[in-house]
Amino acid sequence: MRITLIGSGNIATHLGAAFRNAGHRIVQVYSRNMQNAALLAYHIGAEAIDDLNSINPETDIFIIAISDDAIASIVQQLAKYDKLIVHTSGATDLYTLLAFTDKAGVFYPLQTFSKTKEVDFRTVPLCIEGATESATQALKELAQGISNNVYIIDSSQRKTLHLAAVFACNFSNYLYSVAQELLAKQNINFDLLRPLILETAQKVQEHLPADVQTGPAARKDIKTIDMHLNLLKGEPELEQIYRLLSQGIIKKDNGGNAS
Amino acid sequence: MRITLIGSGNIATHLGAAFRNAGHRIVQVYSRNMQNAALLAYHIGAEAIDDLNSINPETDIFIIAISDDAIASIVQQLAKYDKLIVHTSGATDLYTLLAFTDKAGVFYPLQTFSKTKEVDFRTVPLCIEGATESATQALKELAQGISNNVYIIDSSQRKTLHLAAVFACNFSNYLYSVAQELLAKQNINFDLLRPLILETAQKVQEHLPADVQTGPAARKDIKTIDMHLNLLKGEPELEQIYRLLSQGIIKKDNGGNAS
Numbered sequence: 001m002r003i004t005l006i007g008s009g010n011i012a013t014h015l016g017a018a019f020r021n022a023g024h025r026i027v028q029v030y031s032r033n034m035q036n037a038a039l040l041a042y043h044i045g046a047e048a049i050d051d052l053n054s055i056n057p058e059t060d061i062f063i064i065a066i067s068d069d070a071i072a073s074i075v076q077q078l079a080k081y082d083k084l085i086v087h088t089s090g091a092t093d094l095y096t097l098l099a100f101t102d103k104a105g106v107f108y109p110l111q112t113f114s115k116t117k118e119v120d121f122r123t124v125p126l127c128i129e130g131a132t133e134s135a136t137q138a139l140k141e142l143a144q145g146i147s148n149n150v151y152i153i154d155s156s157q158r159k160t161l162h163l164a165a166v167f168a169c170n171f172s173n174y175l176y177s178v179a180q181e182l183l184a185k186q187n188i189n190f191d192l193l194r195p196l197i198l199e200t201a202q203k204v205q206e207h208l209p210a211d212v213q214t215g216p217a218a219r220k221d222i223k224t225i226d227m228h229l230n231l232l233k234g235e236p237e238l239e240q241i242y243r244l245l246s247q248g249i250i251k252k253d254n255g256g257n258a259s
Numbered sequence: 260m261r262i263t264l265i266g267s268g269n270i271a272t273h274l275g276a277a278f279r280n281a282g283h284r285i286v287q288v289y290s291r292n293m294q295n296a297a298l299l300a301y302h303i304g305a306e307a308i309d310d311l312n313s314i315n316p317e318t319d320i321f322i323i324a325i326s327d328d329a330i331a332s333i334v335q336q337l338a339k340y341d342k343l344i345v346h347t348s349g350a351t352d353l354y355t356l357l358a359f360t361d362k363a364g365v366f367y368p369l370q371t372f373s374k375t376k377e378v379d380f381r382t383v384p385l386c387i388e389g390a391t392e393s394a395t396q397a398l399k400e401l402a403q404g405i406s407n408n409v410y411i412i413d414s415s416q417r418k419t420l421h422l423a424a425v426f427a428c429n430f431s432n433y434l435y436s437v438a439q440e441l442l443a444k445q446n447i448n449f450d451l452l453r454p455l456i457l458e459t460a461q462k463v464q465e466h467l468p469a470d471v472q473t474g475p476a477a478r479k480d481i482k483t484i485d486m487h488l489n490l491l492k493g494e495p496e497l498e499q500i501y502r503l504l505s506q507g508i509i510k511k512d513n514g515g516n517a518s
Contacts, residue, residue, distance in 0.1 A: 068480070068483070091475075091480075091486065110454070111455055111458060119458070123454050124454060125451045127451070151448075151451060153447070159490060160442065161447060161452075164437075164442050165438070166474050166487060167435075167441070167500075168438035168455065169452075169456060169459040169473075172460075173459055173462075173463065173472055173474075174472065174476075174504055174507055175430050175431050176426075176463050177467070178426050178427075179424070179426040179427035180423075180469070183420065183423050185419075186416050188412070190467065192369055192384045192386070192408075192410060193369070193420075193423060193424060194463065195369070195383060195408070196369055196371060196427065196428050197428060197431070197464075198460050199370060200428040200432055201431075201457050201459065201461075202457065203432075208436070208439060208449065209432050209439055212373065213429070213432055214428075214429060215428070215430075215432075216429070217429065221327070223328075224350045227418070228425060231419065237506070237510075240503060241426075241430075241504065244496070244500055244503060245433055247496070248433055248437070248500070249429070252433075
């Protein structure tokens with residue numbers, strides 16, 4: 001397929017490399033910043049542009065990987081080429097594209113990308129949605145060429161998925177940082193906690209998290225919970241987080257519904 | 260060394276195997292439940308007992324790996340043998356042992372153990388503390404024989420470490436379970452989230468969590484936060500958790516102190 005990338009950030013970079021490796025041709029990379037466009041374009045054998053008037057219409061799909069707020073105005077300018085247009089956002093509806101074109105879809109890779117860390121794209125879950133049967137089919141083929149984990153997910157499911165990812169990943173990472181700061185105050189190296197963090201994530205690769213929950217709240221060890229709350233005196237936000245999450249664990253374990 | 264294990268749960272099982280593999284002799288395994296004692300004892304070539312009166316005094320160290328509440332009464336009964344006695348608890352003070360014996364210490368493996376999952380003990384951080392210089396030295400040698408990550412950690416640091424582990428691991432696992440339930444309600448397979456959970460934990464193996472924080476709160480994307488809070492309507496506890504953790508992330512990013 002001939003692919004045009006709109007954006008040059010983490011998602012565009014990782015997607016571009018994966019498509020290129022799968023034998024697709026990246027026609028152009030657009031970015032408002034010519035340097036960023038050029039850097040990515042160079043790596044994947046594409047032309048760099050920083051002006052939408054320079055779009056080459058000889059392409060099969062526009063893949064938009066830019067901030068959510070900027071998607072609508074870009075689609076508006078690309079619709080005239082009458083090609084398939086997809087965005088890569090977890091939080092944006094398909095309807096944002098449908099306002100401008102029928103040939104619309106979503107190509108959402110559910111992974112956290114950093115420029116400095118390679119990701120094995122074959123393991124990345126790709127959530128696709130097409131406005132038409134033929135769009136879905138084209139996206140499915142494109143996705144299966146780079147990943148073994150392709151799911152057809154509608155806009156409502158994708159929103160829930162994005163929300164769930166915030167809980168499981170953004171919030172977990174925040175808790176890691178809270179832990180790191182608690183240790184730093186006592187001059188304890190964060191290295192002590194790193195293996196435990198990794199093992200906790202590895203455990204749920206094969207089990208359901210509720211089945212492997214451990215800790216004071218899971219065993220209703222009120223004495224330890226009280227001791228921890230005592231240690232958190234003077235840090236009201238952390239005390240509140242500790243209480244709330246412990247209550248959630250206790251409630252869930254009681255056969256109640258923590259959610 | 261000649262080692263006597265008090266307890267036959269996850270920690271005793273993994274420690275026993277690691278000591279045995281390092282060439283130590285496990286003299287006895289004590290458990291109130293003879294079947295549990297026998298099962299572990301069989302695997303590590305020890306004698307199983309379910310009565311403290313059957314303790315063989317020909318040992319060098321008693322390692323107590325039982326529930327926190329039961330530690331004191333066991334130490335009281337073991338003190339008369341005048342051997343080194345250590346517990347393996349993150350939440351229990353060294354003083355709990357010092358009330359009964361001077362030859363006391365702590366041997367705290369900072370990892371989450373399950374009976375069904377092998378753990379490479381050489382990567383497990385071992386936090387040791389001795390009541391005397393010679394106890395510390397003996398524990399250090401014992402620990403270095405089974406792990407590459409041995410730390411001397413006092414009781415006050417250990418409490419903080421235990422608290423930090425609750426945040427980073429028990430609470431993260433709870434957030435995984437919240438995410439899993441959100442997905443289940445929309446018939447979305449938890450498999451979609453598993454690679455992201457693993458990658459999030461892998462990222463902080465080399466970076467500090469605050470440096471790799473992503474998500475709506477990290478980029479102050481109020482529109483997405485509001486959409487998520489809207490999705491959580493009717494789940495007041497989850498809404499509260501979402502607000503609190505998002506506030507923490509926003510505050511931290513402002514150069515404020517979230518803790």
